[in-house]
Amino acid sequence: MASERKATADPARSLAILWRTREPTSRGAGQGLSVDRIVRAAIDIADAEGLDALTMRRVGEALGVGTMSVYTYVPGKAELVDVMIDTAYGEMPRPAVEGDWRVRLERIARDNLALYRRHRWMLRAETTRPVLGPHLVAKYDYELGAVADLGLTDVEMDAVLTLVLGHVKSSARAASEVVDLERETGLTDGQWWQSHAPWLETFLTADSYPTASRVGTAAGRQHGAAYGPEYAFEFGLQRVLDGISVVVAERAANG
Amino acid sequence: MASERKATADPARSLAILWRTREPTSRGAGQGLSVDRIVRAAIDIADAEGLDALTMRRVGEALGVGTMSVYTYVPGKAELVDVMIDTAYGEMPRPAVEGDWRVRLERIARDNLALYRRHRWMLRAETTRPVLGPHLVAKYDYELGAVADLGLTDVEMDAVLTLVLGHVKSSARAASEVVDLERETGLTDGQWWQSHAPWLETFLTADSYPTASRVGTAAGRQHGAAYGPEYAFEFGLQRVLDGISVVVAERAANG
DNA sequence: CGGCACGGCGTACGGCGTACGGCCGCGTTG
DNA sequence: CAACGCGGCCGTACGCCGTACGCCGTGCCG
Numbered sequence: 001m002a003s004e005r006k007a008t009a010d011p012a013r014s015l016a017i018l019w020r021t022r023e024p025t026s027r028g029a030g031q032g033l034s035v036d037r038i039v040r041a042a043i044d045i046a047d048a049e050g051l052d053a054l055t056m057r058r059v060g061e062a063l064g065v066g067t068m069s070v071y072t073y074v075p076g077k078a079e080l081v082d083v084m085i086d087t088a089y090g091e092m093p094r095p096a097v098e099g100d101w102r103v104r105l106e107r108i109a110r111d112n113l114a115l116y117r118r119h120r121w122m123l124r125a126e127t128t129r130p131v132l133g134p135h136l137v138a139k140y141d142y143e144l145g146a147v148a149d150l151g152l153t154d155v156e157m158d159a160v161l162t163l164v165l166g167h168v169k170s171s172a173r174a175a176s177e178v179v180d181l182e183r184e185t186g187l188t189d190g191q192w193w194q195s196h197a198p199w200l201e202t203f204l205t206a207d208s209y210p211t212a213s214r215v216g217t218a219a220g221r222q223h224g225a226a227y228g229p230e231y232a233f234e235f236g237l238q239r240v241l242d243g244i245s246v247v248v249a250e251r252a253a254n255g
Numbered sequence: 256m257a258s259e260r261k262a263t264a265d266p267a268r269s270l271a272i273l274w275r276t277r278e279p280t281s282r283g284a285g286q287g288l289s290v291d292r293i294v295r296a297a298i299d300i301a302d303a304e305g306l307d308a309l310t311m312r313r314v315g316e317a318l319g320v321g322t323m324s325v326y327t328y329v330p331g332k333a334e335l336v337d338v339m340i341d342t343a344y345g346e347m348p349r350p351a352v353e354g355d356w357r358v359r360l361e362r363i364a365r366d367n368l369a370l371y372r373r374h375r376w377m378l379r380a381e382t383t384r385p386v387l388g389p390h391l392v393a394k395y396d397y398e399l400g401a402v403a404d405l406g407l408t409d410v411e412m413d414a415v416l417t418l419v420l421g422h423v424k425s426s427a428r429a430a431s432e433v434v435d436l437e438r439e440t441g442l443t444d445g446q447w448w449q450s451h452a453p454w455l456e457t458f459l460t461a462d463s464y465p466t467a468s469r470v471g472t473a474a475g476r477q478h479g480a481a482y483g484p485e486y487a488f489e490f491g492l493q494r495v496l497d498g499i500s501v502v503v504a505e506r507a508a509n510g
Numbered sequence: 511c512g513g514c515a516c517g518g519c520g521t522a523c524g525g526c527g528t529a530c531g532g533c534c535g536c537g538t539t540g
Numbered sequence: 541c542a543a544c545g546c547g548g549c550c551g552t553a554c555g556c557c558g559t560a561c562g563c564c565g566t567g568c569c570g
Contacts, residue, residue, distance in 0.1 A: 141467030166425030243498030
């Protein structure tokens with residue numbers, strides 16, 4: 001299957017590229033190809049048409065270059081995606097936010113959501129352990145700053161961040177799926193739901209599954225209106241932050 | 256996009272198979288192939304070797320049958336995965352749990368985590384909107400029961416469930432990645448972390464990224480010990496439940 | 511007993527990632 | 541200034557994948 005990360009991706013190779021261990025060569029013909037240009041082209045393709053459309057052939061084509069030329073700068077597709085991810089992290093804002101931890105965490109959540117909205121392919125590409133590129137490290141450092149002065153242990157700080165970012169990613173995935181579905185079927189979520197209503201009524205009867213039937217119908221009716229991925233994101237985010245505040249209050253009380 | 260779900264997956268076809276719209280034929284030769292046997296074989300392969308190893312050729316091979324014979328019962332790979340997912344949901348327990356909503360939700364979270372542990376391929380396969388198979392519907396109905404009597408609106412009930420299950424999936428994914436990494440590299444997480452220590456110390460210095468450096472080191476040192484995906488799961492779950500309890504208490508107070 | 515519906519499958523096509531080996535032009539060296 | 545060799549570039553080819561298509565043999569129904 002692959003697609004998101006061949007099992008054989010070599011982290012060391014990705015790291016070498018990410019941290020620019022190689023100096024730019026001036027030898028040879030060189031018609032201006034470079035890791036940066038390749039990554040930029042690849043991101044453009046993935047943004048516009050998704051990870052499936054991102055093939056090495058397409059990348060070469062986009063750069064007016066043979067397929068195999070890409071391999072001069074990038075060891076393989078998996079490593080290319082690694083670099084794409086770190087590059088995307090690099091475009092995130094890292095402003096100094098005024099306000100308490102809750103404001104800061106909420107801001108971080110929204111920034112990450114925006115990132116996933118712009119680069120939907122990241123939702124599928126990150127499957128394996130992230131490669132510790134420079135921008136990911138900077139991002140991690142910045143985001144830890146939001147929870148640094150709350151009296152949490154280092155491990156707890158990491159766990160809080162993991163929790164919030166995990167929620168963002170779940171929500172983003174759900175939202176992305178709705179977009180995909182609308183694009184593929186040509187139907188909005190509400191229309192799709194309505195077209196499946198007869199089918200649902202056949203099997204998902206109030207007799208057999210009372211709760212699922214009622215709630216599903218309610219949720220379905222709201223689709224396109226108030227309910228949807230946005231609601232799930234907002235609701236979940238506030239719940240998560242509420243939950244974190246319990247620990248924070250505890251630590252503040254106990255010193 | 257594809258890989259876990261070809262963009263061309265046809266939900267209607269999947270649904271037809273899932274709800275057994277076709278009656279079992281008794282015409283023709285028939286050497287005992289069936290949707291069930293195919294699905295079972297496919298799940299065995301995916302469990303043992305991952306989604307990447309699941310190819311139509313492998314499935315046919317495992318059943319002592321030609322590759323294309325599989326297509327007699329299943330329209331394509333995407334639909335096969337759909338059916339695999341619903342089948343996996345079918346093996347989940349749905350006991351009547353005594354205790355309050357928190358006990359019930361916690362139980363649901365752990366059951367789902369166990370499911371993902373047994374079928375790690377599900378973490379990659381569910382990308383798109385789930386197909387509403389019979390077992391998913393039953394699962395949804397069952398799980399809604401855990402939050403049915405808390406005074407929440409229908410939409411809120413759905414959101415609570417989405418939040419909890421999203422956290423489970425995030426955590427399961429993280430845990431699965433650790434397993435994959437250990438399997439691929441032959442190193443435990445702690446060993447891997449240690450082997451990258453020199454590299455990290457070069458770039459992730461206390462000067463440039465003080466917080467990330469300290470927390471990363473702390474988290475890294477704990478790997479293999481107390482910290483890890485299990486901790487992140489437990490910590491996050493309690494935070495999420497704490498957050499939900501705030502809403503529940505609100506509703507209980509306001510009627 | 512004839513027909514044919516249907517399960518089973520061999521072949522083939524168009525895609526993918528990428529290994530390999532060669533070409534060619536430039537910067538360096540004697 | 542000539543020769544060298546290195547490195548950017550890439551054409552070809554291989555082994556995978558999913559699956560369209562058309563052919564067979566079988567056993568039930570009329």
